Amino acid sequence: MKLLVVDDDADMLAVVSFALRQASFPVVTANSYGTGLAVFHAEQPDLAILDINLPGGSGFELCGVLRRETNAPIMMLTARGEEADLVRALELGADDYLTKPFSPRTLVARVKALLRRAGQEGTSPTRAGDLSLDAELLLLRIGEREIRITPLESRLLQLLLANAGQVVHTDRLLVHVWGHRGGGDRQLLKQLVHRLRQKIGDDPEQPRWLATIPSVGYMLRVTPQG
Amino acid sequence: MKLLVVDDDADMLAVVSFALRQASFPVVTANSYGTGLAVFHAEQPDLAILDINLPGGSGFELCGVLRRETNAPIMMLTARGEEADLVRALELGADDYLTKPFSPRTLVARVKALLRRAGQEGTSPTRAGDLSLDAELLLLRIGEREIRITPLESRLLQLLLANAGQVVHTDRLLVHVWGHRGGGDRQLLKQLVHRLRQKIGDDPEQPRWLATIPSVGYMLRVTPQG
DNA sequence: GACAGTCATAACCGGATTGTTACCAGCTTG
DNA sequence: CAAGCTGGTAACAATCCGGTTATGACTGTC
Secondary structure: OOEEEEOOOHHHHHHHHHHHHHOOOOEEEEOOHHHHHHHHHHHOOOEEEEEOOOOOOOHHHHHHHHHHHOOOOEEEEEOOOOHHHHHHHHHOOOOEEEEOOOOHHHHHHHHHHHHHHHHHHOOOOEEEOOEEEEOOOOEEEEOOEEEEOOHHHHHHHHHHHHOOOOEEEHHHHHHHHHOOOOHHHHHHHHHHHHHHHHHHOOOOOOOOOEEEEOOOEEEEOOOOOO | OOEEEEOOOHHHHHHHHHHHHHOOOOEEEEOOHHHHHHHHHHHOOOEEEEEOOOOOOOHHHHHHHHHHHOOOOEEEEEOOOOHHHHHHHHHOOOOEEEEOOOOHHHHHHHHHHHHHHHHHHOOOOEEEOOEEEEOOOOEEEEOOEEEEOOHHHHHHHHHHHHOOOOEEEHHHHHHHHHOOOOHHHHHHHHHHHHHHHHHHOOOOOOOOOEEEEOOOEEEEOOOOOO
């Protein structure tokens, strides 16, 4: 359990971090768009709190980028409670929104609420980029398209979505989908990937979603426009 | 299963609808008191989400009017500082309220909770679309037709009606109807569904009511000509 | 006891899903 | 180049799953 706070205002950063640490949350911080993204990648926090005004890119952009990579809750901080900001943040996938000034107690309460909910949610539906998977209904949404998938395909996508943008090793996929011991069953994975690619219309040479990383594994692309 | 959202703010309407559709809920919308009432009559949604500020009449009035016509859950949306008015909303029969700004996840979670609650308390008779079940009399009405059904068929329909428009898992149906689980009893469910389909005249290939979701379960359709 | 209604059980069929085998192309290595 | 690896593709077999039919047990009623 770890929280990320991104704010360029040193005072605000200190106040927020102090409040959260008082509540026994480990906190990592960053003070710009770039460092925020880097720290997120490095630390893999369970929740992110983003200021809207950031050097190097707005908090909105960071929010959008993070939402494509993770399902972790995102909370936005802003000085002015403008409706336009709110709508934009929520559209970008933010989960909550706090207007300055706020009390530390409020902050901690909202953070706890977000974490509790995120913990409960568990399954339905996972998403990354333009892909959205409902594992219970065995339904995969790609933009407007709705594609019925099989149980095995669903399990494959679960792990790939959970690690979108990162390479997932062949062995990990095998274990997650079949619960198998290592190398013997490469062929199963080859077939499964092949059939899934056919279903969603993906070309292995020029993959829009399901990229092959030779002799390592597969990766779900979240930035298809390179 | 269908939700109605009434709000005069186009942005808010878009955000809320988007979130609910992402969660696989069919959504119909309206932007005023009058259209809200009209759409409710036309679409017969299973839950209504009302903003308080509406042109043509307040959300409170609409809430009161709808409550006299339906048992469907009603959720109110309020802006900060209108907390006092919430008491009034609850007295008028609202089931839940959300204070702006709220996260889409919160919204979806609360909607699901309301629907779950509404589905459970649904004793006899229950209805969805053109189906109406009287579990005590073991009588199923489809439009004008009245069909006698058996106790087991009634229990099957109870759960399907309570989750109309949503997939209900095979295991859940087994537990609800027979109270025991385990793979061996798929056959029971097959038979029950088959006989029920014969009784109401439903074609598995082109189901008007009882749709099969392969390797998941069954679903009661409420938008047959979708 | 005859009868109808209800429900459990088994068997069969066709299609979907999954597992298996084989083959091909590209790449690396020696 | 040959050998050996990789990943993509095809074809086929085995299995699963849902729909259907048939049958018998059990109940209650007449």
